[in-house]
Each structure stands twice: as C-alpha cells, then as structure tokens.
Amino acid sequence: MLTTTEAVTGAHLKRAIETRDGGSLASFYADDAVMRIVDEDNPPSHPREIRGRPAITAFWDDICGRTMTHQVDTLVAEGNRIAFTQACAYPNGSKVLCSGIVNLKDGRIAEQTMVQAWDH
Template sequence: MQTLGTVTGTELKRAIEGRDGAALASFYADDAVMRVIDRNNPPSLPHEIKGRGAISTFWKDICGRTMTHRVDVTIADGGQMAFTEACTYPDGAKVFSISMLRLENGRIADQTVVQAWDE
C-alpha cells in the first residue's frame, strides 16, 4: 500500500520528472477531483477524474508512456499551488500544461489542468 505523501513543489517535481505515478497518486485526497481541459475536452465539458483511485489510474497511464517530463515553474501560496509541465515524446511531439491545485491538509483536493499538444 502506498504511503500518502504531503505535496510540496519539490516532491511534485521529483515525482513528475521521475515518472512515479504511485508517488503522484499519494498526494491526492481520497475524494479529489481532477479536471482536464484541452482540445477534446472544452471548458464547458472538461474531462473529470474523481477519487484517488481513478487519479492513480490516470497517472499510471501517463507515467507509463515513453516520454520526458519537465516541471519548469512551481508557485505555492497557502492552500494553492500551480505548476507548468513540458513533455516530449520520442518522436519530438510536445505537450505543455499548466495545473492549478487546491490543497487541503497537505493533499491535493482539486486540480484543473489545461493542456495543449503538437498535432
């Protein structure tokens, strides 16, 4: 069983860049919600992932892909955090995202991701 972690910018960066889906999942509250907004999921109908179990499956998929992840900027202010992430697939295709997090008791309670990728 994965020990639950307290999310910090440093730990988040380490987990994302290390493609450690289990560590990433450990940062979420049991009832956390992640919303993904992109070309296929517009703001009026974002893709919602609810609960740490489903979010864990999401991160396992993302971290299982052969690609590099780089967290460039992390900003924290009390119960909020934001970060940017740049990813590159082996064929050179790029993905860029920005995430806004709401934290409760050291865990991610709510996350909104806005992402764009090369097409």
C-alpha cells in the same frame, strides 16, 4: 511517496512528475479528489473529470507508463495552492505543454485543474 502526516509540496510534485513516479503522484491526492483536464477534446464547458484516488491513480499509471519526458518549468506555491507549467516530449518529437493548479486540503490534493496543448 508521502507519509500520512506529510503535506504535499511543490518540490514533491516536481520530483514525482519529472521522475514519472505514478505511485508517489497518486499518494498526493485525497480519497475524494477531483482532477479536471481542459484540452482540445475537453473544452472548458465540459472538462474531463477524474474523481477519486483510484481513478486518479489509473490516470497517473497511464501517463507515467508512457515513454516520454516531463519537465516542470515554473512552479509557484503559496498557502494551499500550487501552480506549475510542465513541458512533455515524446520520442517522436511531439510535445505537450500543461499548466496545472492544485488546491490542497489537509496537506493533500483536493482539486486539480490542468490545461494542456498538444502538437498536431
């Protein structure tokens, strides 16, 4: 987890994702952060929106509580933005590919958009 004065970095994000550390991930967000998820069930015109740190914490608790692996393959950080790709795999062999863009404000995630594709 970050201290109140530390800013989120790509290295922090990668470590927390790959170790399934939901508590650290939740600590990266501003209190009023918004996460948008685009996937087969949530098209671009109606993305799933998760608003506020408590709801985002519940999201990460669910994701990080699943038996699966997460690997951040590509990560680019510049200024107040972090972009990354993430490959996930469930024990049954199902895979998920996610591309995320994070916008930081005052060192915390203010907005995040994730586009994900799942195996069928």
